[in-house]
Amino acid sequence: MIRVTRLTKSFLMKGGRRRVLRDLSFEVPSGSNLAIIGGEASGKSTLVNLIGGVDYPDRGKIRRAGTISWPFGQMRYERSMTLSQNLRFLCRVQGVRDFDDIQQQVHELTGFEREFGNPVEMLRQPEQRLLNVALSLSFSFDIMLLDGKPSFNNLPNKERFEEKMAEKMSQSSIILATGKPKEIGREYAYILVLDGQSGRLYDNRRDAIQAFKASVDNRPVTVDNNQSKTVDTPPVTEGGNVRGIRN
Amino acid sequence: MVTREQQFGHRVRSALAVQSGVVFALAVREMYRKFGAYKLGVVWALIEPIMMILVFMLIFGARGRGEFGFIDPPLFILASFLPFKVLFTQSLQNVNTSGRGIGAFKALRQVSLFDLMLARILLTSVTALLSLVVISLGLAWVGYDPVPDRLIETLAGLALIMLFGFGLGIIFCVLGSFAKEMDKITGLINLPLLFLSAVFFPMTIVPEPFRTYLSYNPLVHPMEMIREMWFSHYTSPVLDLRYYGIWLVCLWALAMACYRLRWRQIVAA
Incomplete structure (x- = not known):
């Protein structure tokens, strides 16, 4: 189960504060897979990081049940240690x-x-x-985070990796962030479409992809710049609250 | 009633289990990171403070100056430099630089900045205690009596001065996230503090009115406390634990407030 309530996240950039998510709320029941789709800079990776607890919201709550992975393939090592x-x-x-x-x-x-x-x-x-x-x-985790569909094409033993991946996908629920509708298969019961401001949850693949295409087409490139200048967001000092468990 | 297990699933650990696991893992990792490249490996964690204390004993102790009263010079050095140079200065340094170390744990949601600070403090304290034991054994072998007269109170004094370094380290770490120049200042204050904190002289040899001036420095008090508890025939003229306690509480309140306001920016940087 993942319940996101009124999630707001902004980044401080050179030109001012840029809001990537505003008042986003949705809930996905336990055991179902979620795909997050959106155009460029619509906050897909940010949302994955927020759900994974490796980044923190300005406001809003994320509640999740079960253990959760780190974003797939993103791990850092202490280079001097074995x-x-x-x-x-x-x-x-x-x-x-x-x-x-x-x-x-x-x-x-x-x-x-x-x-x-x-x-x-x-x-x-x-x-x-x-x-x-x-x-x-x-x-093994109850929820597995994928920031972009992993590709095993360049790896040796490609088959073994794909086999293992299929096994993991059957054991845990998946959250996939992607910009390509064709990466979203039937196994994703819920699809969240992000349009650079907020998002909407669909449980029907065709509607979701239509909404995604509409959001990509309707979004002129200049919108971002205007917004960062006109929307005067005071710096958020109150703590965003990631509820749930430090697992 | 819904049990924890039904609500979160069986694999979810309690917050305490997670944090203790993380702090232990971090402490081990810090040890390997610092000393893994050496031939003698993690033994260096012990050799380093021991060598430092031994050098100080040679420099200051061998001269056999009379101002320590009837405290043996090597014991005096041990009771002064170990708390100050290891427990205070190193705690301060290690906590202060935690902000830079936390970047390596970006992908691990379990690891918070405070966990890293705690792990470094744990490592510093354990090595300080172990080197204290080793040096004491060595001194006993040579013929001194290194056991503090009031052991528990002496250990409490060691903990008190460590807490000051810990709290000050958090504040410096937060200030350092605003301006990198803070590193220069922390480097600068170390030497004057060494002279102002009654480290290589007891307060009994300081004349008035400087004795009163110096006793405004909070660090004088745990140093004097350790001395008084370690050597029962030494009585400090200035020791005021209440004064130090107020400093400690205020310092930690400030440190916690700073940390709470700023940890996200430190982690994100």
């Missing part, structure tokens, strides 16, 4: 007792062997990308 030490840290933070199991899963996906004992800084760029994806697939 991969095993990094994994163990992550397990402790996530409350996963079975460290060996996680390491085994990462090993199966990436084929890493000696890399576990080496500092993370010794990993090359593609290996680190591989590790990011594998790590997201090795932990």
